[in-house]
Amino acid sequence: MNFQNNVGNLKVILVEPSGPLNVGSVARLCSNFEVEELRIVSPKCNIKSLEAKKMALKGQKYLDNCKIFEDLENAIFDCDLVIASCGRVEISKNSFFESSEDLFNWISSFKKINNLAIIFGREDRGLTNDELLLANKTFNIPTSKNNPSLNLSHAVSIFLYELKKSSKRNLNSEQQVFNLASSKQIHDSFVEIEEMLLGVGYLLKHTSRAKISKFKNYIFRANTSMHEINVLRGIVHQINWYLNNSKRN
Amino acid sequence: MNFQNNVGNLKVILVEPSGPLNVGSVARLCSNFEVEELRIVSPKCNIKSLEAKKMALKGQKYLDNCKIFEDLENAIFDCDLVIASCGRVEISKNSFFESSEDLFNWISSFKKINNLAIIFGREDRGLTNDELLLANKTFNIPTSKNNPSLNLSHAVSIFLYELKKSSKRNLNSEQQVFNLASSKQIHDSFVEIEEMLLGVGYLLKHTSRAKISKFKNYIFRANTSMHEINVLRGIVHQINWYLNNSKRN
The missing domain is CATH 1.10.8 (Helicase, Ruva Protein; domain 3)
Structure with missing residues (x-):
């Protein structure tokens, strides 16, 4: 499956999700945006429950074929590039990206990414600092200071939308030949x-x-x-x- | 409340939503992105049910203060600019925007929009052609051809994210002085x-x-x-x- 020009396969990885509605919603989004695979690290809910299925609709196959891992390190074993969603701005500043455009232009700049992983943390606490260190870059969605916490599936939808959009924008741009360490x-x-x-x-x-x-x-x-x-x-x-x-x- | 530089108040309008989880999710998004008001045209579900509240979390006040209208025409009575979300590409082509950037740049180009309305249709059928005609422009989110249909709240999240982003981008750009007919x-x-x-x-x-x-x-x-x-x-x-x-x- 070809998600975008230079991305062979896109893996969406959820770490310890606790809401079956969220997992189902993310499965639907995987189908909406042609993700290759949904992976889950230690699910804290029944991902094949009726609630999850109800939200997944045509994304049902992502629940059926979902791969479960014990920890994040194992879940990204075959991924060349790993991007983590991060709600805490003080951490995401470290990623050195001033805007999401920079991040998505950066992703588009590689000649070929065989497996791109995007990881999303727990509904209540996000990703730990150790987990964030497994990512090449982090992605932060600007929200209200009074209520910055997005629902998990909304964060996934915005990320997938941006990635899809950047693939169109950079369709004809020159690509860097760069073999990044995984x-x-x-x-x-x-x-x-x-x-x-x-x-x-x-x-x-x-x-x-x-x-x-x-x-x-x-x-x-x-x-x-x-x-x-x-x-x-x-x-x-x-x-x-x-x-x-x-x-x- | 100031959503973005040139937008005084942002109204999110849902037309005949039938899922209480969706309505609750949208209420949460209104809080995440500093929307001024949630309006609903002829709700087809109980928007104050436990299911809706469960998803709204800190967006609860948007459910409590939600204004209900009989038809879309009345719901936009005080709005200067109306943007409609549209899943059908053949219709959204009419809006004359090739990319979402164009649309959001256009919104940012006005000196002042007192009330900006963004409208979203029914989960299964979207907006009717007559309803779309009440909008100045339409907005389409590019998705997979095999499963283009986004969940209602995901469409809302992407729209609000784009609007928030464009407000930052155009913070210092020169603004058109143009008094658009409502x-x-x-x-x-x-x-x-x-x-x-x-x-x-x-x-x-x-x-x-x-x-x-x-x-x-x-x-x-x-x-x-x-x-x-x-x-x-x-x-x-x-x-x-x-x-x-x-x-x-």
């Missing part, structure tokens, strides 16, 4: 980076998480290419090897 | 125009409706000013007076 590749690198930084005493076990998060955030923002992350991994791998071997002697 | 003024003029055209034998009673509709559609598309519609009414009024008096003699 969210998973970056995540995996950080397991080795953390090991290294603990090994050399730069990080302490109890504070490493927070420090590593900042570094990870930077790597995401920098639009790191596949080649660049491989160079980084090579260096880290070598340092780790050296550290382990020198300890033994 | 939807009601144009509508009222056509009562006299129809009388005249029937009087001079241009229209026949049983076909006048369809012919008048085309003419009306044209006047809307032409962005007729208050001054222009007054000139038109003056002419028509005079002709009608002459026709009535010459009959008597």
